[in-house]
Amino acid sequence: MYRREVGSTLHRSLEDTNDAYSTPGYVFDNDSTHSREQHRCLAAAYDPVTLPRLAATGVGDGWRCLEIGSGGGSVARWLAARVVPTGEVTATDVKPHHIAEMPGLSVVRHDVVTDPLPEAAFDLIVARLVLQHLPERGAVLAKLVRALKPGGLLQIDEFDTSYEPPLLAPDARAAGLYTAFLRAKAAAMRAGGGDPHWGRRVPAAMRAAGLVDIDPQPFIESRHAASAGLRLQLHHTYHLRDKLIAAGMTERDLEEVRALMRDPSFRAASSILYSTQGRRPAVGGGS
Secondary structure, three states: OOOOOOOOHHHHHHHOOOOOOOOOOOOOOOOOOOHHHHHHHHHHHHHHHHHHHHHOOOOOOOOEEEEEOOOOOHHHHHHHHHHOOOOEEEEEEOOOOOOOOEOOEEEEEOOOOOOOOOOOOEEEEEEEOOHHHOOOHHHHHHHHHHHEEEEEEEEEEEEEOOOOOEEEOOOHHHHHHHHHHHHHHHHHHHHOOOOOOHHHHHHHHHHHOOOEEEEEEEEOOEEOOOOHHHHHHHHHHHHOHHHHHHOOOOHHHHHHHHHHHHOOOOEEEOOEEEEEEEEOOOOOOOO
16 A cells, blocks of 8 residues: 555545556656666665755655655655655656555555646645656646646756767767767657656746746756766666667667776766746735
8 A cells, every 4th residue: 555545635535536647658658677777876876966956845744745656755755854844745657566655645546637636735746757758748837737736836957968968979970879879869758758858948838837936047067977976877778778779779789888998088968957937826926
C-alpha cells in the first residue's frame, strides 16, 4: 500500500481516481531495474539547484506543499522536514512506490494529466523534469496554477537541451558520437510528445497561465566523469537502450560512448536547467 489513507477532503480528491495508470510519452520507466539509479543520479545532480531555490521561498512550518512526479522523493522529503509539525507535503507519481513516507509527507498515486487536483489548496507546488515529457503540458500547467492558493508559488525546473556540446574529447569521432547520443535521446523524447527544449519556454508559459513575479534562473556546469550530471547521462545509455537503438544508435556506439563518458579527460557542457518560479496573484492583487 503506497498511499496514506487520510480522511481529509484534499487527499480524497487526489485519491479518487481510476486504476488505469499509464505514462504515455514518458521515456523513463519508473518500474524498470534502472529506476533507482535514475532517482539517485537525479537527486545528486539537481537537488543542489532545486533545494536552494525552494529554501529561498521561505517554505516552513505550516505550509501545504505538492510535488508532482516525485520519482525517488528526495525533494518531497526535504520539504516535509521543513513544514512539520503543522504543515504537510503531498508527493504524487503514477508509480509512487519509490517514495518513503515520513512525518509531514503523504504519498499519493496520481496522474497529473488525467486526475483532478484540489483548487486553491497549496502554498507551494514543485514540478521537476516532469512537464517536458507530457504532450499535455499546457493543460497541466493550468491545472497546477488553479491548485495554488492565491499568493501561492509554483516552481518548475526543466531542461533546455539545445546546448550541451562536447568540449574536450579524444578526437572528432568521439565528439561526434557523444553528439549523436544526445540527438538520439532527444529524438526518443520527441517521439512520445516530449519537448527537450521546454525549459526555455517555461517563463512565457507561466505568464500566459496568469502567474506573476516570474523568476527564471538558468544553471549550467561542466560535465566530467566524476560529475553527477555525466553519471546520469551514462546511466541513460542503459535505461534508454532500446529507445536509443530505435533512434539509430548501435550496440557498438553505446559501448563506445560509455567508454568516452568514463574517460577522466572528457568534458562537456551540461544542458541548461531553468529553475523558474511564479506566483499566483493574491485575491484583489496583481504583480
